[in-house]
Amino acid sequence: MPTLHLLGTGAAVSEPHRTTTMLAVADDDHPEPATLLIDCGSDALQRLREAGGRYEDVAGIIVTHAHPDHTSGFPLFMEKLWLSGRERPIPVIGIQSALDQVQRVWEAFAPITVDWDAPDIAFHRVDHVPGATAWDEAPWTVEASPVDHGDMPNVGVRIEHGPSGDAVAYSCDTAPTDAVVDLAHGASLLVHEATGAGHNHSSAEQAAQIAKRAGVERLLLVHLPEASDPGDLAAARQVFPNTDLGTENGTYAFGT
Numbered sequence: 340m341p342t343l344h345l346l347g348t349g350a351a352v353s354e355p356h357r358t359t360t361m362l363a364v365a366d367d368d369h370p371e372p373a374t375l376l377i378d379c380g381s382d383a384l385q386r387l388r389e390a391g392g393r394y395e396d397v398a399g400i401i402v403t404h405a406h407p408d409h410t411s412g413f414p415l416f417m418e419k420l421w422l423s424g425r426e427r428p429i430p431v432i433g434i435q436s437a438l439d440q441v442q443r444v445w446e447a448f449a450p451i452t453v454d455w456d457a458p459d460i461a462f463h464r465v466d467h468v469p470g471a472t473a474w475d476e477a478p479w480t481v482e483a484s485p486v487d488h489g490d491m492p493n494v495g496v497r498i499e500h501g502p503s504g505d506a507v508a509y510s511c512d513t514a515p516t517d518a519v520v521d522l523a524h525g526a527s528l529l530v531h532e533a534t535g536a537g538h539n540h541s542s543a544e545q546a547a548q549i550a551k552r553a554g555v556e557r558l559l560l561v562h563l564p565e566a567s568d569p570g571d572l573a574a575a576r577q578v579f580p581n582t583d584l585g586t587e588n589g590t591y592a593f594g595t
């Protein structure tokens with residue numbers, strides 16, 4: 340059964356119990372390592388273990404954009420893979436500017452990592468164009484498209500689970516955009532940011548409008564700010580009733 344883990348659900352500044360927004364998809368029925376991580380603004384692997392996942396099941400990590408709350412945990416991620424004995428390369432997937440950022444933050448530690456036997460990093464650059472293929476290895480196919488995050492190049496993703504045909508979409512950080520409607524079309528779950536309107540982000544109500552247009556089954560709100568207003572959730576539910584705030588490190592089954 341494919342599952343989504345909301346490893347973190349907060350904005351850069353958020354409520355005390357929420358860390359930065361990070362996701363994982365997993366499929367315990369798949370015979371090979373099949374856990375895909377998305378972003379690492381904080382300790383993604385601690386959250387994965389807390390959710391019942393295992394380091395050795397990590398197939399790769401997608402980085403969406405260069406902001407610190409999506410990339411700054413990368414050196415810690417690499418240190419944990421090294422100390423856990425991972426030998427095979429770790430695929431790191433993203434648009435060029437996101438890959439450049441994780442490479443910079445990793446190389447900042449070069450004086451002390453030179454003696455480490457950390458796994459090789461297999462960078463896979465994704466074109467910053469609509470419908471780019473970010474991952475195509477069973478059980479997942481991941482499509483990435485540019486979203487509207489101001490001057491910061493960024494992508495949202497659609498993650499399809501091959502065996503079931505079910506899909507999850509993730510807006511990443513963005514103002515309301517048709518690109519997310521396209522990515523989320525008919526998906527079981529849409530994970531949409533709800534930092535608040537303006538400043539290249541979206542409100543809960545705007546996220547609900549996207550979910551309604553995309554025809555998804557359920558909307559989960561993430562990238563939540565410090566003062567998540569219950570009124571915002573009520574307004575979103577007026578537009579799209581099956582809307583919830585994302586549960587911090589919550590697990591959601593989405594396969595049929």
Ligand SMILES: [Zn+2]
Nearest residue numbers: 404406488512
């Ligand atoms: Zn951002």
